[in-house]
Amino acid sequence: MPEYKAPLRDMDFVLNEVLKAEQHYQSLPGYEDATPDMVSAIMEEGAKFAEKVLSPLNQIGDQQGCTWADGKVTTPAGFKEAYQQFVEGGWPSLAHEVEYGGQGLPESLGLVINEMVGTANWSWSMYPGLSHGAMNTLDAHGTEEQKQTYLTKLVEGSWTGTMCLTEPHCGTDLGMLRTKAEPQADGSYKISGTKIFISAGEHDMAENIVHIVLARLPDAPAGTKGISLFIVPKHLPESLSESNGVSCGSIEHKMGIHGNATCVMNFDDATGFLIGPPNKGLNCMFTFMNTARLGTALQGLAHAEWGFQNSLVYAKDRLQMRALNGPAEPDKPADPIIVHPEVRKMLLTQKAFAEGGRAMIYYCAQLVDKVKVSDGEEKEYADGLLAFLTPIAKAFLTEVGFESANHGLQIFGGHGYIAEWGMEQNVRDSRISMLYEGTTQIQALDLLGRKVLMTQGEALKRFTKIVHKFCQAEADTQAMAKFVKPLVEINKEWGDITMQIGMKAMQNRDEVGAASVDYLMYSGYAVLGYLWALMAKEAQEKIAAGTNEEDFYRAKIKTAEFYFARILPRTRSLVATMTSGCESLMDLDAEHFVF
Amino acid sequence: MKILVAVKRVIDYNAKVRVKSDQTDVDLANIKMAINPFCEIAVEEAVRLKEAGIATEIIAVSVGPKACQEQIRSALALGADKGIQIETDHISDSLNIAKLLAKVVKSENIDLVIMGKQAIDSDNNQTGQMLAALLNCGQGTFASKLEIKDQKVLVTREIDGGLQTLSLNLPAVITTDLRLNEPRYAALPNIMKAKRKPLEVKTPQDLGVELKQHTKLLKVAEPSKRQGGTMLNSVDELIEKLKSEIQGI
Numbered sequence: 001m002p003e004y005k006a007p008l009r010d011m012d013f014v015l016n017e018v019l020k021a022e023q024h025y026q027s028l029p030g031y032e033d034a035t036p037d038m039v040s041a042i043m044e045e046g047a048k049f050a051e052k053v054l055s056p057l058n059q060i061g062d063q064q065g066c067t068w069a070d071g072k073v074t075t076p077a078g079f080k081e082a083y084q085q086f087v088e089g090g091w092p093s094l095a096h097e098v099e100y101g102g103q104g105l106p107e108s109l110g111l112v113i114n115e116m117v118g119t120a121n122w123s124w125s126m127y128p129g130l131s132h133g134a135m136n137t138l139d140a141h142g143t144e145e146q147k148q149t150y151l152t153k154l155v156e157g158s159w160t161g162t163m164c165l166t167e168p169h170c171g172t173d174l175g176m177l178r179t180k181a182e183p184q185a186d187g188s189y190k191i192s193g194t195k196i197f198i199s200a201g202e203h204d205m206a207e208n209i210v211h212i213v214l215a216r217l218p219d220a221p222a223g224t225k226g227i228s229l230f231i232v233p234k235h236l237p238e239s240l241s242e243s244n245g246v247s248c249g250s251i252e253h254k255m256g257i258h259g260n261a262t263c264v265m266n267f268d269d270a271t272g273f274l275i276g277p278p279n280k281g282l283n284c285m286f287t288f289m290n291t292a293r294l295g296t297a298l299q300g301l302a303h304a305e306w307g308f309q310n311s312l313v314y315a316k317d318r319l320q321m322r323a324l325n326g327p328a329e330p331d332k333p334a335d336p337i338i339v340h341p342e343v344r345k346m347l348l349t350q351k352a353f354a355e356g357g358r359a360m361i362y363y364c365a366q367l368v369d370k371v372k373v374s375d376g377e378e379k380e381y382a383d384g385l386l387a388f389l390t391p392i393a394k395a396f397l398t399e400v401g402f403e404s405a406n407h408g409l410q411i412f413g414g415h416g417y418i419a420e421w422g423m424e425q426n427v428r429d430s431r432i433s434m435l436y437e438g439t440t441q442i443q444a445l446d447l448l449g450r451k452v453l454m455t456q457g458e459a460l461k462r463f464t465k466i467v468h469k470f471c472q473a474e475a476d477t478q479a480m481a482k483f484v485k486p487l488v489e490i491n492k493e494w495g496d497i498t499m500q501i502g503m504k505a506m507q508n509r510d511e512v513g514a515a516s517v518d519y520l521m522y523s524g525y526a527v528l529g530y531l532w533a534l535m536a537k538e539a540q541e542k543i544a545a546g547t548n549e550e551d552f553y554r555a556k557i558k559t560a561e562f563y564f565a566r567i568l569p570r571t572r573s574l575v576a577t578m579t580s581g582c583e584s585l586m587d588l589d590a591e592h593f594v595f
Numbered sequence: 596m597k598i599l600v601a602v603k604r605v606i607d608y609n610a611k612v613r614v615k616s617d618q619t620d621v622d623l624a625n626i627k628m629a630i631n632p633f634c635e636i637a638v639e640e641a642v643r644l645k646e647a648g649i650a651t652e653i654i655a656v657s658v659g660p661k662a663c664q665e666q667i668r669s670a671l672a673l674g675a676d677k678g679i680q681i682e683t684d685h686i687s688d689s690l691n692i693a694k695l696l697a698k699v700v701k702s703e704n705i706d707l708v709i710m711g712k713q714a715i716d717s718d719n720n721q722t723g724q725m726l727a728a729l730l731n732c733g734q735g736t737f738a739s740k741l742e743i744k745d746q747k748v749l750v751t752r753e754i755d756g757g758l759q760t761l762s763l764n765l766p767a768v769i770t771t772d773l774r775l776n777e778p779r780y781a782a783l784p785n786i787m788k789a790k791r792k793p794l795e796v797k798t799p800q801d802l803g804v805e806l807k808q809h810t811k812l813l814k815v816a817e818p819s820k821r822q823g824g825t826m827l828n829s830v831d832e833l834i835e836k837l838k839s840e841i842q843g844i
Contacts (some may be wrong), residue, residue, distance in 0.1 A: 008627075033787065033790075037665070037668070038786070038787065038790060039792075041665075041668060041669070041672065041786050042783065042786055042787075045672075045780060045781050045783070045786060048780055049780055053780075085780070088782060089780055089781075089782045089783055090782045090783035090784045090785075092781055093784070103783060103784060103787060348790065445780060546627060548624045549624075549625050552625075
């Protein structure tokens with residue numbers, strides 16, 4: 001049976017050695033509690049929970065899936081009990097404010113725990129994951145009374161939450177949404193409409209579900225400027241046994257994440273309460289959009305890590321064929337398949353994306369902390385940088401996460417296609433991550449259009465300056481030359497290409513769309529290149545200073561070398577395609593596609 | 596009722612144990628360390644007694660260098676109230692540990708000691724017994740069930756012939772077997788609270804114990820590698836081989 005082991009040593013390396021978590025936490029107000037010993041104790045306990053409770057339920061969740069009958073959803077065997085344990089462990093409260101029952105720990109530490117929980121069992125992790133989104137909404141925009149009523153219950157974990165955005169006719173384009181909110185004399189609203197694709201919309205794990213619903217007031221302007229946010233609980237807090245006009249019409253039958261209930265939610269004159277100012281619902285949502293998208297970026301890392309761990313075990317165990325240079329283990333009937341270059345390539349690709357992805361997410365998570373608790377220039381700076389990196393992390397990491405999951409399957413040969421090994425589940429589960437929370441294509445438009453070109457390249461410069469500084473500082477370090485030289489080139493090219501696309505876009509806006517996904521992937525490889533260079537530097541310094549973990553650090557340097565030799569060059573073809581102009585995409589008449 | 600639980604820092608049961616190249620000891624560099632599983636069961640049992648309103652205070656004690664404070668903190672996160680680390684770099688054998696614990700039992704007025712029956716590193720299985728002897732009190736080893744009744748402790752023990760139940764006067768020393776309970780996971784708020792709980796550091800001198808070397812570690816070696824087997828063609832051949840190659844059958 002496939003299984004998950006939390007890679008605590010690598011997590012520690014990225015968090016504490018590469019990204020200097022101790023200095024980071026001690027520099028931020030309110031995070032003094034997050035000392036290294038505390039962080040490590042929390043991570044160890046989170047690892048235990050992920051490995052022993054959640055990992056064994058991953059395959060069961062896929063095989064059993066959720067079932068719907070008469071509006072009730074039953075989750076797979078063990079899911080409910082695991083959630084109960086999660087609540088007893090106080091985990092939902094981690095990154096929330098002390099006055100609402102939280103532990104007041106940094107959001108970035110929450111993401112570290114989410115990594116383990118999500119890698120062990122992504123479908124399960126979505127139930128508390130969606131609650132987290134609802135909690136952030138309440139935290140940022142709720143009134144004191146709303147926080148006392150709903151946030152405390154969500155922090156405690158006895159209730160869960162959802163985000164109800166999508167409707168049958170509108171997913172990406174929320175301006176078209178139709179769900180209505182009628183004001184009532186007592187200040188509440190009657191909500192009516194249908195929402196679809198609502199993850200964790202209905203289930204048997206908690207006594208109440210708090211839906212955060214996007215709807216329109218009667219006098220609302222058309223489009224995105226007429227959307228308001230409402231709290232609509234499954235049961236009103238004062239009468240938990242009665243229905244509040246919220247029902248689950250059905251659940252979707254889908255490719256993966258079977259353990260998570262994807263619901264059609266019907267609101268029939270359900271009582272709701274406005275949260276945030278009227279008609280500002282989308283703006284309110286944007287306040288924590290980056291955090292939510294980072295949560296999905298994490299899924300890319302999760303499936304890469306899971307695929308890597310399990311295919312590594314198999315590659316060392318499976319005996320088949322001989323090494324090309326003659327038998328590596330002559331006493332055995334054949335060599336383990338890890339001797340073959342192409343198998344190694346697939347393993348190293350997964351390793352480079354999993355560990356590099358971890359660095360990317362932890363890096364962004366520290367920016368989330370800064371946005372949350374710092375102020376003035378520091379906050380503004382972190383906010384801009386995070387806004388730039390978020391679409392990259394979300395789309396790039398989920399794309400390479402899916403690629404990695406596929407490599408994991410491939411290493412198993414035909415067995416990878418067989419359900420029992422869990423590798424095909426990993427591929428299926430990972431596929432959704434490129435779709436929800438904004439598709440890859442939407443993230444790409446957000447990055448190139450909104451973030452980069454609309455700021456006249458300022459957002460990009462904020463990051464390339466960091467890379468530039470690093471390259472300058474390492475310019476004379478002989479051992480770093482193999483990383484620094486290509487990085488300097490990419491860093492310059494990045495700006496040049498952006499300028500080039502920007503110029504063309506002034507004549508034709510389609511040039512932005514036509515270059516966008518390639519541009520995003522290019523940016524992803526560039527960011528990851530910087531992070532791998534950073535990790536290689538840390539490892540080199542540790543070895544130079546003397547360590548009894550030389551193998552560990554050497555493996556980091558070797559993986560960085562692999563990345564620069566075999567992954568970063570993917571940018572060459574991306575440069576060619578993204579600068580080739582939009583004509584090759586736009587010239588064919590829509591009516592002529594069939595010919 | 597005051598309970599003392601002893602916790603030992605050992606190599607995590609999941610970690611692969613390596614022997615130092617000079618065979619002087621096990622290589623502890625960069626290996627994951629954890630609380631000894633039997634000790635964790637002892638902590639859990641003490642916490643359950645406290646939750647049942649029987650125990651009033653739980654003191655977790657560990658003997659070793661500063662690093663073993665991590666294991667004391669683990670015990671505090673599970674529900675112990677106070678920790679005591681007895682600082683020593685000296686490799687302490689069971690009798691030294693028992694002497695140190697005996698002093699703490701006396702000075703803290705302990706009513707009940709619960710400890711693991713053995714640690715998964717050296718598997719000595721003797722500290723609890725030695726401690727009971729030094730304290731001149733009753734011992735209930737290999738406990739699979741524990742009950743406190745009328746100032747007595749009823750211990751169900753796993754013995755070769757089955758189960759045996761003893762009734763012991765307090766104070767007493769109990770050592771835990773695997774089936775006594777299933778330890779809980781530490782809850783996040785308790786991990787954070789553990790940091791603020793008192794943790795005293797004492798030295799053997801403070802306790803008036805002179806550590807002596809009662810045992811000497813001569814050499815540590817890996818188990819010999821399994822030799823390859825031979826395929827035989829028939830049962831007769833097997834019997835022949837057993838007769839000729841293995842004496843005494």
